[in-house]
Amino acid sequence: MAAQTDYLKIKYVAIDTDPENTVFLSRQCTVYRPEEFRALKKIEVSAGTKKLLATLVVTDDHTITAPDELGVGAPAFRRLGLAEGASVQIAQATPPRSLDAVRRKIGGEVMSAEDIKAIITDVATHRYSPMEIAAYLIASASFTTTDELLATTRAMAESGTEIKWNAPLIVDKHCIGGIPGNRTSMIVAPIVAAHGLKMPKTSSRAITSPSGTADTMEVLANVALSIDDMKRVVGLENACLAWGGHVNLSPADDVLITVERPLAIDTREQMVASILSKKLAAGSTHIVLDIPVGPTAKVRSQGDAVRLRKLMEYVSAEIGLVIDVVFTDGAQPVGRGVGPVLEARDVMAVLTNQPDAPADLRARSLLLAGRVLDFDPALRGGAGRVRAQELLDSGEALAAMERIIEAQGRAASPACAGELTAEIVATCDGVVGAMDCFRIARIARLAGAPTDKGAGIDLFKKIGDHARKGDPLYRIHSCFASDFEFAKAMAHEDSGVMVDGTAVRGSIKE
Amino acid sequence: MAAQTDYLKIKYVAIDTDPENTVFLSRQCTVYRPEEFRALKKIEVSAGTKKLLATLVVTDDHTITAPDELGVGAPAFRRLGLAEGASVQIAQATPPRSLDAVRRKIGGEVMSAEDIKAIITDVATHRYSPMEIAAYLIASASFTTTDELLATTRAMAESGTEIKWNAPLIVDKHCIGGIPGNRTSMIVAPIVAAHGLKMPKTSSRAITSPSGTADTMEVLANVALSIDDMKRVVGLENACLAWGGHVNLSPADDVLITVERPLAIDTREQMVASILSKKLAAGSTHIVLDIPVGPTAKVRSQGDAVRLRKLMEYVSAEIGLVIDVVFTDGAQPVGRGVGPVLEARDVMAVLTNQPDAPADLRARSLLLAGRVLDFDPALRGGAGRVRAQELLDSGEALAAMERIIEAQGRAASPACAGELTAEIVATCDGVVGAMDCFRIARIARLAGAPTDKGAGIDLFKKIGDHARKGDPLYRIHSCFASDFEFAKAMAHEDSGVMVDGTAVRGSIKE
Known part of the structure; x- marks a missing residue:
């Protein structure tokens, strides 16, 4: 039924909303009226048989998206695979049909293997918004039968590549x-x-x-x-x-x-x-x-x-x-x-x-x-x-x-440990009694890991080791000053290491 | 702990993500590294005592956001209330503390009135992302005690303006x-x-x-x-x-x-x-x-x-x-x-x-x-x-x-009914037996209502009325050709009116 004049030219918008697809429509759009698309917010972009679901955002800046254009953010542009200027149409996306099964699950029903297969397929193809995924996950978190779990595992395995090997034992x-x-x-x-x-x-x-x-x-x-x-x-x-x-x-x-x-x-x-x-x-x-x-x-x-x-x-x-x-x-x-x-x-x-x-x-x-x-x-x-x-x-x-x-393929030149370093030292004599895996991971991450290969923490003491006051417990490595400051601040507040029954706090040596 | 050089200048970005706050950071940012902020995606923007939570999006386009700027989308710019060029800092947002109560609720616990008050306050101040709101709603949908409902109603009433009247009976x-x-x-x-x-x-x-x-x-x-x-x-x-x-x-x-x-x-x-x-x-x-x-x-x-x-x-x-x-x-x-x-x-x-x-x-x-x-x-x-x-x-x-x-304040000049009209006519003789409220609402909405005040549907027959073949059942009014086509297409497929026990389909007179 749609008239043949309702085409928009696509334009690349260098905005990265990965993993979500985002497209941009001018508030002064000459082809569609953005108000029409606000209620659901997900729209379907189509060019011939190519279709893509994306979240619609309205812009008032013609340099981002002109009135006869559809701006396409980086992940959607990559998935759409069309050149700038290509003609596309848009329509309100019908919500994935498998959401009905999610709603029944929220209501306390058990999902069939077919329901689960449909949900997982829609999730894998980015047809669910984060809030819809949350609805599915929370409904499942409240109870999942073993049959549902089996069907979920199988559906997830089938949702992408399946590698075959010619060997009996892998x-x-x-x-x-x-x-x-x-x-x-x-x-x-x-x-x-x-x-x-x-x-x-x-x-x-x-x-x-x-x-x-x-x-x-x-x-x-x-x-x-x-x-x-x-x-x-x-x-x-x-x-x-x-x-x-x-x-x-x-x-x-x-x-x-x-x-x-x-x-x-x-x-x-x-x-x-x-x-x-x-x-x-x-x-x-x-x-x-x-x-x-x-x-x-x-x-x-x-x-x-x-x-x-x-x-x-x-x-x-x-x-x-x-x-x-x-x-x-x-x-x-x-x-x-x-x-x-x-x-x-x-x-x-x-x-x-x-x-x-x-x-x-x-x-x-x-x-x-x-x-x-x-x-x-x-x-x-x-x-x-x-x-x-x-x-x-x-x-x-x-x-x-x-x-x-x-x-x-060997790495060209091996990365080195970050050159900004600080040591956390014991504040009393005693035995290392506990280490907080979660906190140590967070400090290492603030120091820049894994983005900076050389950032992280080097541990000198482990549980059961004796430490004397002033002994280094670990060293923080960073590659950038701002990360270094964040990591030191967190380690200063609580190092994540207990010596003689007390968390080591406030002891940094540079 | 943060150095005093980590300021960004804010720049208005004419992108409307209402009701969500969105800010933009250049991938080449000279002050922060966007990778640091990806995992959680929500960041806290602060200027002195002013604070705002927003979703961070990375851009590669310097005209949208330069390396020393923080682009601020329309809703966030309005809420922040600062002029362009003002200096702000950003930090990974700590997730709202009330999410712990949501997690306990997901685990099957009952929430206290204090939990609910904290959640509703955080929701009202846009500290929850859509997926977090979905988690709260779905966990509550699976069971809500009457005490929880009472606390929710009270907390919601207190989340905004409360009007007082000097009268015993309102x-x-x-x-x-x-x-x-x-x-x-x-x-x-x-x-x-x-x-x-x-x-x-x-x-x-x-x-x-x-x-x-x-x-x-x-x-x-x-x-x-x-x-x-x-x-x-x-x-x-x-x-x-x-x-x-x-x-x-x-x-x-x-x-x-x-x-x-x-x-x-x-x-x-x-x-x-x-x-x-x-x-x-x-x-x-x-x-x-x-x-x-x-x-x-x-x-x-x-x-x-x-x-x-x-x-x-x-x-x-x-x-x-x-x-x-x-x-x-x-x-x-x-x-x-x-x-x-x-x-x-x-x-x-x-x-x-x-x-x-x-x-x-x-x-x-x-x-x-x-x-x-x-x-x-x-x-x-x-x-x-x-x-x-x-x-x-x-x-x-x-x-x-x-x-x-x-x-x-009387409206200046009253709007008129949309001038693009088409009539849906009965396809056989009989009594109008049922009308689908949901479908009729959707057709009226496609016709342009409420954005176009004059768009909508004018009903000529109601349940119990006799209709003869060719009698108009209702008239569609639109103000724009594209809306008119969408509304007619939907009414053509199924008008939402039953005559003589059958849904009236495929009968439009212009």
């Missing part, structure tokens, strides 16, 4: 996160590769933490691998350490997380669906899952850990994944460094068997690598741990890591 | 909405005023409907009254018909509604809190509440109507309001016109006692005015209805309306 190792410096994957993968199992590891970048495995690996090598790159590297070297965001595994999860994080929604069910959907999409068959338990970790009690383990085991079995859940000590950071460069230094110290390499990072990596190797039917039961240590001590794991780095 | 009449053309307030208010009770009526503008009482009254008079204007008009004429949005009653409700509407969250509890908080803030003491019941109305069964009535009565009693709930026929639109000009014509036809004035609008207005007059202790019980008719028939109500219009 192993993986995953940690639920929350412990700074816990970079065991970068040691486990080369050990497993050296043994001969296939471990195509994908990892995330940090969202709220000071570094993700992908950020730390990037200090040493290129991590933005395509699926073909991954297959080539794994074909050559048995393992890779790639950034998962680049290969579009479970994209629905990437969208959901943009709402889960700010709302701090962190249910067992969402964690299970998020982790297992990505493993399923990555083509894994056997997984070792590391659940750190500690007072400032994500899982804070043994009871919670067991409940999470049972749910992981149940869903894994239903979707055909073999899982081995390992509880580890989540009381403090692992290793010494927190932040990409400092963590990469620790990893290489372990792989090169340096005498001062962090013992806890080494021990934990061997434990997890051993459990992964135990999946190998050729090994005697329980022999994985010893085999892992052989491969590490002999330098075979290091050689595997060097080959993986070469195959992925 | 009456009001309110309809829960959903029925096109239901403009009884514009007849009830002058009747009540002519009798001598005080009725300071505030009404909303349409959000998703084709007209609100404020939109229709605006055809005749200025409705953007300040509190002082309202007091002056009511002092002179006993009643006013003002736009509530202008006097900031229950502003938290105005924010919540921006999320409730798109999510179609419509619980009894939210309706009760929304309506009664506004009445409490407006200083009303006695209210007649009109609940239309019908298959396409907001309340669709007698059971639902009774549950809503009881909840309204309970909360009213607790907060000290006298309420009289009236169930009315919500099966079809009231009167003939749908849209501001056409509705105003119907209202004036009733007030001037024209023989062809819509009988249903007249009867319903007399019913409701009678119930309001029954609040007058000076009248014999049940005498209100007769008294209302006397005042209408004698022309005293019309005279009161003319004085109210003069006191508010």
Whole structure:
């Protein structure tokens, strides 16, 4: 019915509202009247068969968007893939039909697998606004049946790329996160590769933490691998350490997380669906899952850990994944460094068997690598741990890591630790009694990690160590003065370290 | 701790993201690094003691925001109240503390009155993002205790202006909405005023409907009254018909509604809190509440109507309001016109006692005015209805309306009905059996109402009327060709009127 004269010319607007699509319409628009589109705010932009949902914003500035134009913000412009000046039409977007299922869920009903499939598909294709995603997440957080959880995990795995491997045994190792410096994957993968199992590891970048495995690996090598790159590297070297965001595994999860994080929604069910959907999409068959338990970790009690383990085991079995859940000590950071460069230094110290390499990072990596190797039917039961240590001590794991780095593409010149430094020192004699993982992560992040590879924290004392008044507990590294000031201010207020039963406060040495 | 050099100059950006505050930072910013602010996205802008929360958007266009500037979108610029070039600082906003209560609510806990007060205050001051509002609303939609509802109603009333009147009896009449053309307030208010009770009526503008009482009254008079204007008009004429949005009653409700509407969250509890908080803030003491019941109305069964009535009565009693709930026929639109000009014509036809004035609008207005007059202790019980008719028939109500219009400020030149017209005609002989309020409202809205005062629908047949094939059922009025096409297309697909048991489709005469 629409007249043929209702076309707008698209214009690129250099405004980044990622991950949301935003378009701009002039209040003096000659083709449409912006008031018509205010109530719902989401509009559908179409050019032939190409369609895109976007949030409409009205502008009074003709240099941003002229009356005969549709301004298109950076993410929408990228997704639309049209040249400036191309003709498009706009219409009020009909809300996604799957929202009806969300409304029924809010009303207390259970969702069918078809409902969930439709919701997850709409979420992955950016048809839901943040408030609609929040509605779905909160309704699900109040109760989720195991059938709903299974359907969610499957739908999320199917929402993006699904990698197929020509091998019966594809192993993986995953940690639920929350412990700074816990970079065991970068040691486990080369050990497993050296043994001969296939471990195509994908990892995330940090969202709220000071570094993700992908950020730390990037200090040493290129991590933005395509699926073909991954297959080539794994074909050559048995393992890779790639950034998962680049290969579009479970994209629905990437969208959901943009709402889960700010709302701090962190249910067992969402964690299970998020982790297992990505493993399923990555083509894994056997997984070792590391659940750190500690007072400032994500899982804070043994009871919670067991409940999470049972749910992981149940869903894994239903979707055909073999899982081995390992509880580890989540009381403090692992290793010494927190932040990409400092963590990469620790990893290489372990792989090169340096005498001062962090013992806890080494021990934990061997434990997890051993459990992964135990999946190998050729090994005697329980022999994985010893085999892992052989491969590490002999330098075979290091050689595997060097080959993986070469195959992925070695980083041109390694980044260095940030040159602005300050030390937090003990204010009394005593034993280090506790470390707040969450606070230490925040200080490292304020210092600039992971944006600045060299920023972060270098720990000199760990729980159980003796400290004398004036002994440095850790050093902050920053690359920029403003970050440095923010990090110091937070560490000054509370360092996150307890000595002799008291939080160390107000003690910075520059 | 922050250095004294971290100031940005503010620059007005003519982008309207109302009701949300948006600010723009250059990716090449020389003072802050935008990456630092991405994770949370909400930032706090401060200039001395002035503080404002806003969503941060990154731009690559120096003409929008230069590297030493902070671009400030229209709503934030208005709220900040500073001149361009003024110096501001920015910092990651700490999420509102009251979100902890929302998280506890999601976890199944009951909120205290203090929790609710803190949440509503933060919502009213724009500290919540849409996703955070959605989280609060959905968590509340799954269960709300009566104590929570009471605390919510009180907190919402206290979130903005509270009007005080020097009179023991301040009456009001309110309809829960959903029925096109239901403009009884514009007849009830002058009747009540002519009798001598005080009725300071505030009404909303349409959000998703084709007209609100404020939109229709605006055809005749200025409705953007300040509190002082309202007091002056009511002092002179006993009643006013003002736009509530202008006097900031229950502003938290105005924010919540921006999320409730798109999510179609419509619980009894939210309706009760929304309506009664506004009445409490407006200083009303006695209210007649009109609940239309019908298959396409907001309340669709007698059971639902009774549950809503009881909840309204309970909360009213607790907060000290006298309420009289009236169930009315919500099966079809009231009167003939749908849209501001056409509705105003119907209202004036009733007030001037024209023989062809819509009988249903007249009867319903007399019913409701009678119930309001029954609040007058000076009248014999049940005498209100007769008294209302006397005042209408004698022309005293019309005279009161003319004085109210003069006191508010008569509209300069009355708008006319839109000149683009098309008629929907019956496609067979038969009786009009049903009318879809929701669909008729949507067609009228597409035709341009309420933005174009003259746009809308003029109904010629109502339920029970006989129609012969070719008889016009209603006429669409538009002011712009594109709206006209959209409205006709929708009416063509399904007119929203049933004749002889079948929906009338595909029959338009121009």
